[in-house]
Amino acid sequence: MNVAVFVSTPAQFHFYKNIVRTLNNSGVKVYILARDYGETLDLLNETGFEYFVFSRPPKGAKRILSLPSDIHRAVSWLRNKNIDIVTGFEIYGAYTSKLLKVPYVQFYDSEPSIHKLLSIQFKLMMPATDVVLTPESFRDNLGRKHLRIASYKELAYLHPNYYKPNDDILDMLGISTGEEYAVLRFNAFDAAHDEGIAGFSSGDKIKLVKELEKHVRVFISPEGKIPKELEKYVLKVPKSRIHDVLYYAKLLVTDTQTMATEAALLGTPVVRSNKFVGPNDMSNFIELEERFGLMYNITDRNRAIEKAVEIAQTEGIKKEWRGKREKLLEKKIDMTSFMVWFLENYPESLEEFKQNPNIQYRFR
Structure with missing residues (x-):
């Protein structure tokens, strides 16, 4: 069996890395096609995966202009590799699969209804998609091709079956025993679905750091530029x-x-604030906050900073969050094991799932 996997972002790399390894170990030949975006190629190189760069698109909505040439490049590379099935998150895999005349299995976790560009992209993808898998919390109904899975894309790599924490990272960070730290992650907002979306301003970022470092060490993981x-x-x-x-x-x-x-x-308290937050936010964030109590989604940036400082001063909060994480894991499945089964046994796996969706709970 030969499988083509499209990896366009760091998150997609993480989703597929254990799926690819498991398929390879069972004798399946996997071909990875990567888009040169963010840290995607860095991660592929660090972890030793072989891949083909099919796209180096411009940022934001302009990347639609490079779509035809990107798909042509992907098809040309795969044409003589006897591909049986294609999988990915985006439109690249959808149209590549159709040109190769093989099925396309897509994972998707952003509701098209939350953003106009997402809605347009999705309408373009669906005719070329055979199956679309989403988290069970997904609000939009995507029709007869839609399967809801009791998991998140992140559980393909953060489920305890795959992720084991290594505390040598504390030495790498220069963290001493008992010392606490916070991580700040700031978005570049340069993806197509980020058009018109914003988060922390430069002033907010400076204020956040100054307030937090009174209580904990602070580390920043930026996608774009940050104040000097x-x-x-x-x-x-x-x-x-x-x-x-x-x-x-x-x-x-x-x-x-x-x-x-x-x-x-991972059982770490989260304060999330951007213009997606609100009654029409993505369902996975709403579920993580309202069902599992693992996240705070706050529209107002000043209130978000206040909540972050409050958490930084709260004793024993990590133990509380670890307990919440365990309750979540009892309800969710191992996404990697499910995907491997689904791809290896397609299309029989599709029919089995349709007849009995509870079959997924074999993969806890």
Whole structure:
């Protein structure tokens, strides 16, 4: 069996890394196609995966202009590799699969209804998509191709079956025994679905650091530029070790999406604030806050800073959050094991799931 995997972002790399390893170990040949975006290639290089760069697009909505040439490049590279199935998160894999005349299995965790550009992208993708898998909390109904899974994309790599924290990261950070620290993650807001979305301003970032460092050490993981006076706080550890940094942190404060979920699933308190937050926010963030109590989604940046400072001063909060994490894991499945089963056994796996969706709970 030959599988093509499209990896366009760091989060997508993490989602697929254990899936690819498990498929390879079972004798499946996997071809990774990577987009040169953010830290994606850095992660692939650090972890030793072989890949083909199919896209180096411009930022934001302009990347639609490079779509035809990107898909052509992907198809040309895969054409003689006898691909049986394609999987990914985006439109690249969808149209590549159709040109190769093979099925496309997509994972998706951003409701199209939350943003006009997402809605347009999704309408373009669905005709070329055979199956779309989403978290069970997904608010939008995507029709007959839609399967809801009791998991998050982040549990493909942060489930205890795969993720084991390594406390040598504390030495790398220069953290002494008993010392507490916070991680701040700031978004570049340069993806297509980020058009018109904003988070912490430069002034907010400076205020946040000044207030937090009265109580804890502060480290910043920026996607884009940050004020010059904050550059000394930038994390200087390998990109592949960010989850250990999050696991041992006292809290994460962020205006991003994926890392907010990652920290929550690792049992670290999260304060998330950006213009997505509100009644039409993505369902996974609402579920993590309202069902599991692992995250605070706050629209007002000043209130978000106040909540972060409050958490920084709260004793024993990590123990409380670890307990919440355990309750979540009782309800969710191992996303990697499920995806491996689904891809290896497609299309029979699709029919089995349709007849009995509870089959997924085999993969706890």
